[in-house]
Amino acid sequence: MFYDPRNDVHGLAHNPWTALIVPRPIGWISSLSEKGVANLAPYSFFNAVSGVPPFVMFSSAGRKDSQINIEATGEFVVNMATGDLKDALNITSASVEAEVDEFELAGLEKADCINVRAPRVKAAPVALECILNKAVSLNAQDGTKVRSDVIFGEVVGIHISDSVIVDGMLDIKKLRPLSRLGYMDYAIVDEVFPMSRPKT
Ligand SMILES: Cc1cc2nc3c(=O)[nH]c(=O)nc-3n(C[C@H](O)[C@H](O)[C@H](O)COP(=O)(O)O)c2cc1C
Numbered sequence: 077m078f079y080d081p082r083n084d085v086h087g088l089a090h091n092p093w094t095a096l097i098v099p100r101p102i103g104w105i106s107s108l109s110e111k112g113v114a115n116l117a118p119y120s121f122f123n124a125v126s127g128v129p130p131f132v133m134f135s136s137a138g139r140k141d142s143q144i145n146i147e148a149t150g151e152f153v154v155n156m157a158t159g160d161l162k163d164a165l166n167i168t169s170a171s172v173e174a175e176v177d178e179f180e181l182a183g184l185e186k187a188d189c190i191n192v193r194a195p196r197v198k199a200a201p202v203a204l205e206c207i208l209n210k211a212v213s214l215n216a217q218d219g220t221k222v223r224s225d226v227i228f229g230e231v232v233g234i235h236i237s238d239s240v241i242v243d244g245m246l247d248i249k250k251l252r253p254l255s256r257l258g259y260m261d262y263a264i265v266d267e268v269f270p271m272s273r274p275k276t
Pocket residue numbers: 102115116117118119120121122135136137138140141142143165166168169170171172256
């Protein structure tokens with residue numbers, strides 16, 4: 077089959093788009109509002125975009141609390157979502173007022189960061205402290221403004237739990253990262269195989 081998403085006529089029972097780019101890592105974004113209220117929400121339009129220096133991005137479909145906070149304070153944290161934390165993560169995706177602290181809503185303990193004021197999820201084995209680099213708005217090819225903005229952050233602090241480091245490397249079987257698939261589906265990464273690049 078083929079379809080042109082500008083017409084949205086895929087002919088399937090459900091829009092296939094989010095099932096086409098899978099698995100997606102989930103950036104579990106924590107931030108602080110201008111008033112100092114902590115915020116936490118998952119974003120699966122998320123990825124690393126540069127290694128040196130490390131940069132990440134996520135996209136927000138509409139100006140949600142995370143984007144509002146990050147633009148106001150210039151900071152955020154990306155917490156790693158894991159299989160063990162999936163139910164708490166789901167709770168933090170609820171559409172709640174800006175005054176609601178989703179850490180409290182999900183019963184998650186906070187931990188302090190070093191280089192940013194926003195808190196991190198204490199139970200997350202990895203947390204990336206980020207400084208806002210820029211928020212980019214997009215226009216579609218016909219000129220209309222795209223609903224989603226893309227937020228780029230430079231990573232200025234990296235927390236890794238000693239419990240997931242084995243022989244100097246992060247052990248995926250201990251991390252069990254959570255990823256987003258299409259529709260309402262998720263996958264936990266717990267199977268790994270090595271493959272070296274050709275030597276030519
Ligand atoms: C696994 C998962 C991934 C999500 N990814 C995104 C995303 O990439 N972009 C987005 O705008 N919303 C995404 N959402 C929805 C937001 O988490 C939700 O709108 C949340 O209430 C936003 O919180 P905030 O207003 O505190 O930022 C996702 C939800 C879940 C459960």
